[in-house]
Amino acid sequence: MPEWAPRNLPESGEPDAPYTFLGASQPGGAPLPSPSSSPGPAGGTPPGGRPFEPFERPGPAARPPGPAHAAAGQGRRRFRPPQRFGGVLLGPLAGAVGLVLLTGLGAYALTSTGDECSGDEALSIGVAAAPEIAPAVIRAARRFNDARHEVAGKCARADVRSADPAAVATLLSGKGVSGITEKPDVWIPDSSLWTSLVAGSGRDGAAPGFTPLGGMASTPIVLAMPSALALQLRNLGAPAQPSWKDLLAAAGTAANAEQEPGGARRSAIPPRLIRLQVPDPDRTATGMGVLVLADALVGGDPRGQALFTGAVRTFREGIVPSVNAEFAVLGQEAGDRYPVALAPEQAVYSYNAKRPGELAAAVYPAEGTVFLDHPVTVLARDPAKLNAGRLLGRELSSVTTREDVRRLGFRSPDGAAQAGFTEKTGLSARPPKALPAPDADRVKRITQRWAQLSLSIRMLSIIDVSGSMDRRIAPGASRLQSTIRTAQNGLSLLPDDSELGQWVFSTRLQGGQDWRELVSVGPLNERLGSATRRQLVLSAFAQIRVKENGGTGLYETTIAAFDHMKRTYKPEYVNSILLWTDGKNQDREGPSLDETLKHIRRAYDSERPVQINMFGLGGGVDVDELRRIARLTNGDAYVAETPGQVQALFLKALSQRVCEPDC
Template sequence: MSGHDDVPDWAPRSARDSGGFDTPHVFLGASDPGGVPDRRRTPPPEAGEPFDAFRRPEPAARPPGPAHAAARPGRRALPGGRPPRRVGGVLLGPLAGAVGLVLLTGAAAYAFGAVGGGCSGDDAVTLDVAAAPDIAPAVIRAASRFDDAGHEVDGHCARARVRAVEPAAVATLLSGKGVVSEVAERPDVWIPDSSLWTELAGSGRGGADAAFTTLGSAASTPIVPAMPRGLAVQLRNLGAPEQPSWTELLAAAGTASNADEDPAAGTGDGVIPPHLFRLQVPDPDRSATGMGTLMLAGALLDGAPGGEARFAGVVRAIREGVAVSVKAEFDAFDPAVGRDKADRYPVALVPEQALFAYNARRSDAPLTAVYPAEGTVFLDHPVTVLAADRAKAAAAGLLWKALSDTAALDDVQRLGFRTPGGAAPAAFSARTGLDPRAPRALPAPPAAEVRRTMQSWAQLSLSIRMLSIIDVSGSMDRQVAPGVTRLQSTVRTAQGGLSLLPDDSELGQWIFSTELAGDRDWRELVSVGPLGQRLGSATRRQRMLSAFAQIRVKKRGDTGLYDTVMAAFDYMKRTYKPEYVNSILLWTDGRNEDRNGPSLAQTLDHIRREYDPERPVLINMFGNGDDVDVNELRQIARLTRGDAYVAETPGQVQALFLKALSQRVSP
């Protein structure tokens, strides 16, 4: 999804429209040497208007007086009787996300049926072109030139009808996920902002749409972090490199607004202070920029130690700062919004082209692009042929030539795009916060990786509802490292896991041994509910931290495992909430020792009978120590599509916990 509409409309429609040396200067972009246009001569665009770099500025009103009192003739029309026209209006409708791709109640769309060279009639070969709104103005101009050229295919004239449509809407249609009113029929040519959309759309029907033919890229723009210039200066003063790493940036963005430490955020030992940023990312279900951010994180963390857990942390950061569109990201830079309660600066991941457009309009408060050292993901705007008809496919090939000629490349650069080869517009400079040097492009992920990553996002971005249960039997007092007992190691890991969960997650805490409350083997410390909910004078998160600090071993207590598991499973099923991942995390250092409780066979039979795939409750178990019967734990957990993990050191406990948290949704 393009989603940005903070854009200038001062530039002329083409170079030849600029006139000769005696023509008044017209502002051409963010870094025009002439500076910002006089606002008295060129009124700013209305809020919500799309980027239209080809609109003529309105003439300045002439002052009253004798020299202008006489009536003047009207402006002459352009050749062919056409008055100067505005190109590129767009109407953004409401969007609604869906798991996997997106289901939409409306989509951005506008149509231009430019017909030139006398091409008309029912026998004309008419191409229906759906273009992403950010590049649509340039595509419309190329289509107009294409029409005027009088192309013929099989003895029939060829023409193109261009509509600006959100890529998510077309992808939804092609994947079979739904039908949007503005895109009720499959277009002949599709130009989304990224090949990520074509990868997803082509997988929607078991490969039935694998016949998509991509002719090439119409334009490119990298995904970059955008920040206020004051923040960029502050980072330089701290000693941050000109091209900081993504790891440093994500660690500074933080994935734990409610804790001082986040196991998924990396070491945090760089020159950039932790939790300095408030990260803004457009919704990956609706935006190629959001999808590209996930692909970038996956590529950088692939094969790295703790990669899965750190990816879960990145998802957490994205989820906390998700925006409905790129425009909404830019709204966060409004001085009226400012820094958040945690005193963090907004930093947005945006297309470089959108940043160019924003700076052209907001020259009073420009932003700076950061180009990370590892490189980034590019939005490549692929020209994709969907038509099965041979004549239309041939016409699409001719249109592709119009989209890749010099005039078209000039048009996309004037919109703030780079050429497919990475050449930047002349307006890019250090003064405008944009580097003309192309950043390194990370390799495009294969279709299978795109699908896997988006499935992980769909799972990990769901809110979680979890009951944590910690073993406090006597053996938990044994040391696993100098000065560290099994219970202390477990509690520290649980505290770290708490920092990974946002405030809308629901969490509760039990402890268990034998006969903790009369004949009952378990006891509730904190009820299950939203972490941000206030319970008296403190939030549930604070109550959890307080409970962790007060947990103590029951001397001579045994392990009442089976009775506790059955009670916890029944409770979570009874209070099940479908909008959450409902799960149990049980921590123990041994095997069941309650002779008066149920047997393993009785426990397995109970869970097998009570498990409801329509109301699934996931059980994960963590064994700490050499007394754990992993086979026993695994038999119970796998009945719910969960698993058991065993570790012998504090570091292994933490690593396995983070791995389980990142895989908390059953297939």
């Protein structure tokens, strides 16, 4: 169970019924901690003891020792109130339910004193619930069990266990086993994105189908940042609800490559001020939701593929294992940028309830966001278990359960929040706009694109330095200058684990050879002498000059580059070539177009794919010729006439991926 998820819920109506912590607005501050809890997300314990459990009320003050109290207790039987552990009553009054947290998967066993609904007399359904919602599910299951519903001549009961949605999805989709070996009858993950992934897997052994019963709780994905940073942005003039575009630009995405007419749009948020922390999309619904969000924001834009690629590059820089890991570094300055978290709103509530040194503030972007809906899904095909699952679904959608989920920091499915959602606690009672939920096919496409785009890049960049590259493509900018500026911007997008090399080409550039290597292909963070490869590539860009009267040795250079990248192929990377040119082949002593096509067609290996993408600059380019070469490798060719087009097309090329044999 994540450390930021509350462990359990109190019994309503009990003599010491806990109250809801209202954060900074709580009169008298938060309750005093007891000494038995685990540390909070940041790995430390707030002043005064353990992190605050939002559903645990402090016990009565201890009596001062002394003879008077000792004498008062003699000669009569003293009443011992039931003991409380983690907010749940233990003892005679709590005999109706025992909640046992096991190791490993965090399974819960629910039993009732004197309960005859067991063994052959019972119709048991197994329920797997996401850890953060499990406390509310457990309470609902207890009420369901106490009701003694009769289904197919047997009493129905639910047994709940806390289970990682990713592990359950792996099992149900037929991909294998990841810690969970038994399929549940009812599944309550944190998001319908998981059920969509399973439904769209198409694998043998996948779950045959679902019976959806609706969501039991909701929580939007927000941007969580220290309250002081949120105040700083407001003082800089940023709106209370900034746009996702401005937030991504501030995090260092390639938004500067998409210039609008009249120049780049200004934002009140300084560029590269923040570093986005994103939970791993392969393991968390929050991470998947962030990808869905990015896809929705660029939908309908002709530059959509390039913009999505830029967003993925930004996200990839800040991937962390879990939501818990995001809050571990919240507020810690990392170089010149501040880590902020794309996280569920409920996680912000739980973090603040533990009384950190500085509260987190939830920022709700203007365009809206993706909600985690915690769907109740019946997997059982047996009619009796299906009916029992539907009966449990009624309890999970009851008024009492909705009160429970709100006390955990969730919103009910209609978006209603508890009274603790105030500006003082960094939260808003008003729900943000919900973006449309994607269907199963769209979720599958988005996750496939993530799988391709998140692969590390191994790329050879080749720039034409023939004499015609000195021509102007815009006032004050030659073709070569525009190319180098775009390459520099592209280099900033590549993480350190990328591999890059840089060549230039013309005709007879190095003896009789049309191309020359400036920097060898290798990891950007690798040190070569006193500098890293990234620094050497930047230095090489600054020294590139055109070769006066030089021609365009296109074919010989393309063949040499393709053979080099195939010979040094690395399967853990996307291996590609990015070639920039402003003209046709002019090396009459080199290979012809037909010879070039024949060589690449014969050498291309789908088991060791090397992709070629080509850029044509200006009006003298035969794009059909370039495209015939590139498409033999599942690449493409693009032609740009302005600096803005050069940058936009570069991002589009960067989004191209080899996805053989299964796209």
